Amino acid sequence: MTHLSGFREEQIDYAGLITRAKRGDLLFGLIGLVVMMIAILTLMTLIVDLALDGIPRLSWDFLTNFPSRRAAQAGILSPLVGTTLVMLVTAILAIPLGVMAGLYLEEYAPKNLLTNIIEINVTNLAGVPSIIYGLLALGLFVQTFGMGETILVAGMVLALLILPVVIVATREAIRAVPGEMREAAFALGADKWQTMAFYVLPVATPGILTGAIVGLARAIGETAPIITIGALTFIAFLPPSPIQAEPPFLNFQWLNSPFTVMPIQMFNWVSRPQEAFHINAAATGIVLMGMTLLMNGLAVWLRYRIRRQVK
Amino acid sequence: MPRRDAVVWAAVAIVMAGPALAQQAETVRIDGSSTVYPVTEAFAEEFQSDFRGQYQVTVGVSGTGGGFQRFCRGETHISNASRPISQSEREACEQAGIEFIELPIAMDALAVVINPQNDWVDHLTVEELRRMWEPESQEQVTNWSQIREGFPDRPLALFAPGVDSGTFDYFTEAVVGEAHSSRGDFTASEDDNILVQGVASDPNALAYFGLAYYTENQDRLKAVPIVNEQGEAVEPSIENAMNGSYNPLSRPLFIYVSTQAIDQSEAVRQFVNYYLDPELAPELVAEVGYVPLPETAYQMAMENLENRVTGSAFEGGGSQVGMTIEDVLATARQRAGTN
Structure with a gap:
């Protein structure tokens, strides 16, 4: 003492x-x-x-029927498929881009004015209201490039929206990897990319995953940017199937298909005069929460598996 | 690592294949008014189940104005509208070379509603409604006693749809005399259910909105009979809107169809015919809570469609108030004939 x-x-x-x-x-x-x-x-x-x-409204029929003017027969098949496909495109675009950008900014970028400007912008972009992204997409993708209001465009907007979240999370996760690990790898003769690919990224993966899921959970509930690009409200058919019988077996026409998503369907039903449609909206809300929970669950499970592998 | 390669190739293929592929054929694209939406949704649903797999219909809700913007850029085939196309919208369409046929497809009655506890109002005249809503009343007319001799000394709480809605346009035109001319100190909401909520919880409240929102909430609201041109106080109902006695608060709803789309697309042609089918249409329109057209109107509309009567009956600033459906269709015909 x-x-x-x-x-x-x-x-x-x-x-x-x-x-x-x-x-x-x-x-x-x-x-x-x-x-x-x-x-x-x-x-x-x-x-x-x-x-x-x-909950009393939830049933298999509710999930597999198309929306209808008769509240009791209405279902959420088209918005459910729409949301799933849009989220798929968002994840495929945002996660690799975000992780690469985060890795570059944290490990490779020289510390100069340009990097600083980029860093400030990325942080600020995370706070930009989502409708602004919608306007950007409307002006650029829909009107200038003439891409139409398709699943691809919606996925691209939402990817832009969550990109800053993924980048910031990736940087945090990489920063948390102890410096000794990098030094040890270098000491063993690994070059920079080998160090990143085999040591830093695997250790940072749980943190990156958390960031990606937080981003995707935000994207799944977004309505404003998707309404802005002109997503449809009533749609009683599904996009073409991604898998086909003839070669080349994969079909990407669904990317150009019109679509609707669950928050839009919910909004439409809530603003109807009939009470029965409000109940449909509540049931849609439960399914949407269920999907978010499922995504979070998947992330927790992946994180657990990866942690074990790394050890 | 074959698995990783597959993922990379899939990503490359998505990026390459995306923009290169053409749009799906045989789709009818519709956008526009949220008031007309339930009607179009009903027709789209029936149409697609009758022609399963052959035709597809998509319906958006961008509002009447937003719908016309897209329509005049050629992005949609049909535009839903709860008011006639405006001068500037017509010019936009003209510039883009888009010709259209104006088709009334249903009537909507605007209900003026009060709280069930309100026992002093048993009818209102258009004159009294004007005193409530005209711009000069802002912060001046704030008490029920100012509306009519004998009304109690109670504050006047007003609720109405937002200024972007066709309902607001029509009500102000019918009551105040000029579209968009209204006092500003009322509670506005784009969601009519909020207005229902507001009136149901305030004994001093008054609101106006589409008839369907009243019929679904009859236990919480009271409709005010409105004194018509003939001097009778008339309750809002489908029957009274159909026989024309509920005036001036009944209004026509429209679809605008691009003539190019009709000429080029079998799907659009079939869908519009379906929409005007006198066997089917009245039933579907009534089912979603709107007022069907009189029988002769379906026939006239069909004739206008076949003869490609383009343009609007309201060119030159004609008012929608007090026009019957037959008037609208006949005027459009006359205009097209003289042009």
């Missing part, structure tokens, strides 16, 4: 200090608990309300 200079032990009332500190602790704990309860209870009320309205 070292004595603090300038203090004499007998003058300090340790018991009083400890009681006061404990009281402060308790008070802070209580405030924290109350704040947390407010947040959780609000969320729970919303979810329970949604569940009470929507």
Whole structure:
């Protein structure tokens, strides 16, 4: 034990200090608990309300029927498929681009003015309202390039939207990889790319995955940019199947297909006068939450597997 | 690593194949008004189940104005509209070389509603509605007692659809006399269910919106009979809108069809014929809560379609208020004839 200079032990009332500190602790704990309860209870009320309205409506038919003017027969097949395909395109575009950009900025980019400008922009882009991305896509993809309101364009907009999130998460994850690991790899004669590909990226993968899922979870609920590019509300057919019987077996026509997504279908049903459509909207909300949960679950599982492999 | 290679090739193929492929054929593209949407949705649904696999229909909800913008750029074949096409929209279409046929497809009645606890209003005149809504009333007319002698001293709480909606356009034109001319100090919402909520929870409230939102909420709202030109107070209902007694708050709803699309696409031709089928249309229109056209109107509309009567009956600033469907179709015909 070292004595603090300038203090004499007998003058300090340790018991009083400890009681006061404990009281402060308790008070802070209580405030924290109350704040947390407010947040959780609000969320729970919303979810329970949604569940009470929507769960009785959920059935296999609801998932496999097309939307209809008759609320009781209406289903969410086309928005469900639309959302799934759009998310697929978003993930395929945003994750590799985001990871590469993050890796470059963190490990390769020279520290100069240009890099600084890029970094500031990436951080700022994460806070830009989503409707702005929608306007960009409308002006650039739809009107200038004439690509139409297709699954591909929607996937591209949402990919742009979540790109900053993926980049920032990737950089955080790479920064958390201990420097000793890089040095050890270099010492063994690995070059920079080998170090990245076989040591840094695998260790950073769980963090990158978390970032990607947070981004995708944001994208799945987005309505504004997709409405802006002109997604449709009523659609009672599916895009062409991605797999076909004749060679080359893969078919990419679905990328150019018109589509609708679940938040748009929900919005449409909520604004109808008939109560039965509002219940359909609640049920759609539950399915949407289920999909988000499923994605999160997948990420947790992947993270767990990768951590074990790395060790 | 064959698995990794496959992923790379898939990504390359997606990027290459994406823009190169052509659009799907035999699709009818429709966009426009959210008021007309439920009607078009019903027809699209029936049409596709009758012609399964042959034709596809897509319907968007960009609003009447947004719909016309896309229509006049040639992006859609048919535009849903809850008001006639405007001068500037017509010019945009003309510049792009897009000719259209204007077809009324249903009527909608605007219901004026109050809270069930409101026991002092049993009818209102258009004059009284004007006093409530005209721009001069802003911050001046704020109490029910100012509307009519004998009304109680209670604050007046007004709710109405947002200023971008065709409903707002039509109501202001019919009541105040000029489209878009309204007081600004009311609670506006693009979602009519919010207006229903507002009136249901405030005894002093008054709102107007499409009839379907009243019929679905009859237990929470009271409709106000409106005194028509003939001097009778008439309740809003499908029957009263059909027989013309609920005026001036009944309005026609339209679809605008591009003549190029009709001439070029079998799918569009079939769909429009389907929309005007006198056997089927009245039933479908009524099912979604709107007012079907009189029988003769379907026949006239079909004739206008066959004779390619292009342009709008409202060119030159004609008003929609007080026009019957037959008037609209006949005027369009006259105009096309004189041009």
